[in-house]
Amino acid sequence: MISNVISKSVAGISPSATEGTSFMANKLKREGIDIISFAQGEPDFDTPDNIKKAAIAAIKAGFTKYTDVPGIPELRKAVAEKFKRENGIEYEPSQILICNGGKQALYEVFRTICEEGDQVLIPAPCYVSYAEQIKLAGAEPVFFKTKEENNFRPNFEEVEANFTPKIKAFLLNSPNNPTGSIIEKEQLKKIATFLVERGVYIITDEVYEHLIYDDRKHISVASLGEKEKEMSITVNSLSKTYAMTGWRVGYAAGPKGIIKAMNNLQGHATGNINSIAQKAAIEALNGSQESVRIMVKEYGKRREYMVNRLNGIEGIKCNYPDGAFYTFTNVIALYGKEYDGNIIRSDVDVAKFFLNKAHVAVVPGVAFNYSGYVRFVFAKSMEVIKEGLDRVEKAIKELK
Ligand SMILES: Cc1ncc(COP(=O)(O)O)c(C=O)c1O
Known part of the structure; x- marks a missing residue:
């Protein structure tokens, strides 16, 4: 039995809560669906x-x-x-x-x-x-x-x-x-x-x-x-x-x-x-820090856009981040709403809903020990952010 082989300390580790969403997102991608991911916490810029x-x-x-x-x-x-x-x-x-x-x-x-x-x-x-x-x-x-x-x-x-x-x-x-x-x-x-x-x-x-x-x-x-x-x-x-x-x-x-x-x-x-x-x-x-200044300036513009767009969507509310490239968005008002016969009851359900209906990947707050929220990454090009948020807005409007 494999379970007897695994040490207690390693068996005690929870799988990454982000894995579930990535797994589903990758599955949809393999099926040829164009997924926009706001899930991965990494710069979209190339190394200078x-x-x-x-x-x-x-x-x-x-x-x-x-x-x-x-x-x-x-x-x-x-x-x-x-x-x-x-x-x-x-x-x-x-x-x-x-x-x-x-x-x-x-x-x-x-x-x-x-x-x-x-x-x-x-x-x-x-x-x-x-x-x-x-x-x-x-x-x-x-x-x-x-x-x-x-x-x-x-x-x-x-x-x-x-x-x-x-x-x-x-x-x-x-x-x-x-x-x-x-x-x-x-x-x-x-x-x-x-x-x-x-x-x-x-x-x-x-x-x-x-x-x-x-x-x-x-x-x-x-x-x-x-x-x-x-x-x-x-x-x-x-x-x-x-x-x-x-x-x-x-x-x-x-x-x-x-x-x-x-x-x-x-x-x-x-x-x-x-x-x-x-x-x-x-x-x-x-070496020169110019590339860092350019990237930070660009992230700043994207932050502005993403925060304004998210806060313009009824049913969700995001914070104004001071730094990094994340917004933590309150999605509690979406609980109880329905799509395709599914009732949304948690931040994980919201992440699934965004993925299935908007083809947008985000990470549910529970992964960060804080339920009721989802994390959007704005280390993406302005075009990608715009398209992704258009999709989220449309999907939320269609909720019952
Ligand atoms: C808060 C925080 N600490 C540490 C890390 C680890 O980053 P790395 O191992 O790439 O330096 C990350 C990566 O996402 C992070 O968000």
């Missing part, structure tokens, strides 16, 4: 040319062998300089570990600092992999719900009200996936002070730090002061900023002892990340 050229040069130069597990010294130095330049944080290269995307960095953080009996406090909605990664580390994810009327921004009162002595770490993701919300500086300071006083680590996932609109500013927890820096582990990635999702370059920075332990773990799990991608990452961080 200067970065690709650096990778090609690395291949030509034969830079194709194992490297140091935590990354080549030039890349760790480039990341340390980036932290100083952009975030105002002084990290030594030895405090930086280059990982296979932000995802591996997060996994290694949980695996390194958490164990059975520990809890990790997370504001919901949140990124799909946190809970399962924390469970794999033997710890327990504990969620509290941020409020739609606060634009899903977490605040101090919520952290205080949900605090327990078992909490080992607090997980912050600003800008947030799936809402795009950015935590207010005052709240961040209050939360950080409260946690640091209680010896709680702050794991800060900053992968969307550059995708910010309306002149808002990203603030790294570790830049708030020495104590905050000692108690935080910053996770970041080149995936979203530089349209490099497939290259798998992310990193973690934090106290030396933690980074060293994570390095030991990585050394036995995957070793170094791809050598060629490391050379490309140096160019991404040190």
